[in-house]
Amino acid sequence: MHYNLPMFAQLSSSLYADMQQRFAELLTATRRFPILGSCPVTIAGRYVGWLHPRAQEVLADWPKVRRSSVGFHIAEDLPPSAELNHYLAELAQTLNDGGCVKAWRDELLDVYAEGQIIGVIERGASRALGLLTQAVHLHAWAPDGKLWVQQRASHKATDPNMWDTLVGGLASAQECLTVSLLRECQEEAGLCATELCDLSSMHCITRMHRPLQEGFQAENVWVNDCILPSTCTPSNQDGEVSDIACISVEQYWEMAQAKQFTLEAEIVILYCILQRCAPHAVR
Structure with missing residues (x-):
């Protein structure tokens, strides 16, 4: 079954503007040079x-x-x-x-x-x-316009306990991006390709450049969004996720304001919200 992705007409113009500003700030924060001495x-x-x-x-x-x-x-x-x-x-x-x-x-x-x-x-x-890496993300909507998100496990080396996109990970060697996404969907959310309704084409929304404690992150951020059927409940398979939740856009914004999401997840989620909330967006 295919759904029409909601346009979130109920979003206030002030909230939309705040999200636009935050998205721009995040992009600026990920356009930085390596640490001195690199x-x-x-x-x-x-x-x-x-x-x-x-x-x-x-x-x-x-x-x-x-x-x-x-x-x-x-x-x-x-x-x-x-x-x-x-x-x-x-x-x-x-x-x-x-x-x-x-x-x-x-x-x-x-x-x-x-x-x-x-x-x-x-x-x-x-x-x-400081090698270039390829990150793939699935931003998943519920049919009613809510967002599926996951909480990273406490034992994760990077951003433990932070909230994240429902599916996200790096493409492995000799693996095309679509295969990477489907592998991550199965591992992180127990999803197969047939459950990803209205899956958008994969596209790169930004290349992140930012210094990290262990080096430098140069990373292409590839994004798909989709509708998950109401009969579908994501379930983690690889032990890398501690929780999965379905939240409203407003709930997401409150959590993001409280800095509960990873930086990369914020970029992906805001990008998808702004695309679907654009006044004249068409599918």
């Missing part, structure tokens, strides 16, 4: 990101690492290959041993260099190198 880094001769000062210390005397006046150059003589991936696996372990990895994930991410994928690396090492 430097550009290349892998296999191509620019990939920003190397955190602590990571510079750890890698200073490591094989196939050269420092120049403009940055760090890693594995200059290795083309994209299994050999490069093996080298990057050892490099990630060295960063972990040196205290540069916030949480080891046993998950590989693609390494993007100047628009191309040149290899794979342990997810936990991506921020120390």
Whole structure:
């Protein structure tokens, strides 16, 4: 069954304006430079990101690492290959041993260099190198215009106990974005593709650039929104979620004002609300 997504005509003009202002503030907050002392880094001769000062210390005397006046150059003589991936696996372990990895994930991410994928690396090492990552989000509506959201588990390494989009995660290595989204839907909310009614086309709403304690976040934020049928109740499958709730737009705004949502979730949810609440929005 397909539903027409609600336009939320009941939203007051003042609330809509406040949400627009908050959305603009969030985008500004995610357009920042790396911390002082970070430097550009290349892998296999191509620019990939920003190397955190602590990571510079750890890698200073490591094989196939050269420092120049403009940055760090890693594995200059290795083309994209299994050999490069093996080298990057050892490099990630060295960063972990040196205290540069916030949480080891046993998950590989693609390494993007100047628009191309040149290899794979342990997810936990991506921020120390300032590598570009791809985040996929599902913003789910109920048929009555409420929002489905989830609370992150207390053991999460990033933003524990914070509220989030119903589904969100990073695309794994050698995985297309649609497959990533469907995998996350199953793991985080127990949803299959047939339950995602009126699923919008996936699109990138922003690229986040912001310094983190463990490095630098450069991340494309990809978004779908959909209607979940009234017969559908999301249920977490992977133990990474402590609660799932269906809330009104006004309830969301109160929680956001109390800083109960992650920054990235706020961006995604506000974007979707503003799209659906636009006075002349059409489907």
